[in-house]
Amino acid sequence: MRRRLLALSVTLVGLVLVALTVPLVTTYAEDRTQDLFVNRLGHVTRFAVLAENALEAGDAAALDADLERYAEVYGGSVIVTNANREVVARTGRAGSGDPEVAEVVEDALAGRPSTPPPTAWPWSTGSVVIGSPVGRDAQVLGAVVLVAPTASVQDSVTTWLLWLTIGGLAVLLLTVFGLVAPFVGWVMRPVHDLDAAARRLAGGDLASRAHQTGPPELRTLAGSFNTMADNVEVSQQQQRDLVADAAHQLGNPLTSLRLRIEGLGATALERAEVQTVLEEADRLSTIVGSLLDLSQVGAHVVTPVPTDVAAQARHRCEMWAPVFTELRVDAPGQVLAASTDGLVDVVLDALLDNAAKFAPGAPVQVEVGAVADEVLLRVRDHGPGLAVDDVAKVGDRFFRGREHQNVAGTGLGLAIVRARVRDAGGRVEVGLADGGGLAVSVWLPRVRAGSGGSSAAPPDAGRPVR
Incomplete structure (x- = not known):
């Protein structure tokens, strides 16, 4: 949600900046284009005065020299025609045969003034074409047409647009990191705190409360x-x-x-x-x-401590060994897990008691090992097991399998184990074992042994207790 709010805020700020930048760039480009038009219109008017004398005298040699010097300084093309639309002087590449130039010549000979050109943008093409009639009083002797390039205006607008873009990005970054991000954090911090409190409450921490901060x-x-x-x-x-x-x-x-x-x-x-x-x-x-x-269970906050699950399992299985025909313990070395006081004994007492009642005479195997960041304590019997439909119900309070309704017991042992393991931050899994029987796996958070911890297995590790 934080990312979505940031993306939405950045988008809105960006749109505001674009809304402010576009009119600025548009106004600047229009002003520069208008300046070019007015400036070149003055040049056309001056050439119209010069062309008047040349057309009356029928000598355009002096006019050609002025046109060449102008083209060298300002660039572009200048065309001078007589009243019959014949070119009498010119400089540059443009000619009276160009449609746009021909149209401007017609307007000039008809006495119509040139209209302002469209805005010159960096991506636009074409030039500014300006015309003016040549004549004295009401008599029109010819026309002067100036084709002026817009490269200078386009370069200027491009530079202005680039600086505005850089400034807009800088403003956007400053706004995002200086205003938007802190504001979104101020809004989202209580939401994250509330979410964490809800998760702790759902996990059994009834003392979890949310901080009343933010909006x-x-x-x-x-x-x-x-x-x-x-x-x-x-x-x-x-x-x-x-x-x-x-x-x-x-x-x-x-x-x-x-x-x-x-x-x-x-x-x-x-x-x-x-x-x-x-x-x-x-x-x-x-x-x-x-x-x-x-x-x-759950009435008090428990604090798991490092516990050697393997050592406690070996010790507890020695107490239960006389009950079983064969009780095999696979608990080598030292396996540390975060556990509460007496939890391993409670788990093994309940699971081994169930194995003795529901799988009498069958071999039972107790396994302890470390898998990634968890410690596994598994009790597996080789008895008749349960119906597949009953496996998911194992651990429910007062549940008894359909084949074990007449076996002594309360149906609360595994429910107590589940609750105690959950308090310690672990989990319980129940399933049918390969080859028959039931396997109950208890997973506890693993604690890494220190440099002084021993990992050597005792001589009798992994052997049958009886």
Whole structure:
């Protein structure tokens, strides 16, 4: 938008300069042409006086000498004819046979004065043709025609046009850089600030606000945006408080209810029923706890710090190794990423727990690596996977695949992972793996290791943990 405003402003300023320059150049060219016409008209009048005596005496020798000297000084052509349109003296190339000269001769013999010539422009051609009758009183003895070149006028107009163009460009540059660019910047700066604030707000930074600067309309718009951001922040906080309060209030009754249920059941059948109720109570308690965790995501501004994802992945997988028949970890060396405290543990706990529940007995692979400016943490199982239509829904709150409706869980684990990763500036991708199974990839911003950082892999890197 800044470029469009600058282009529009420069175009308008350029049009204004052209509108001012064209009349100046036109007036100058007309004045110079008129000066040439008046000056040469005086010369024609003088030659008419000289030609009068020559035509009466029938001797044009003296007149030829004057014409030659004039042509040497001023250039052009001069033709003197008698009343019968016969040339009696001339200098230069023009002749009475030229249509324009013949027309001027006819006007002169008829006693009609010469009309001012058209404006001499640098791109125009032709010369100024001026005629005057030769005679005494009412008797016309002949005509004098002067063909004057316009090169001097054209050169003068060209020089004037060149200087005006240079001056106009200088004025245009000074106007653009001294007035238009600062003005457009003053107008666009609040727009860019508002755009940046809107992007931060959309990215989850509820504390983002726009500066109320610039024109009054933009200040009003920034104020309205800030009011909207305040309302969004209050609404988000109220939602978090509602979920947190509800989870907290449900926690105590669930605990009390479980304790009371444990004391019920005298017979084996009753104890079996009680055990089923206890399992559902435990599941409800887990859901309440997950909702409480989820409500806290985004509640505070987090500051990612450099974290060795490879080292944390190796350590966490050692804790999970007894759960799996085969858990292979490919996390060589040191791989630094911008992460929040405990994020890698939360991610692996959720993903490995899902792999254990939904792909029991299948091999699981954990991979850590750096790709360009990002760090990849991928967990891939070799289980049955999901239906293609369900892949896009993975990570939605309470979503369970159609084949896993009876598997224990809350359906909130991956939703919590997505939210925590997004807070850290990363992203999560879910897809079906080649050869079967599900692959969940977590991408975090990469941090380059310093000169003292080690990139040597431990002896057991890339080997199965169990």
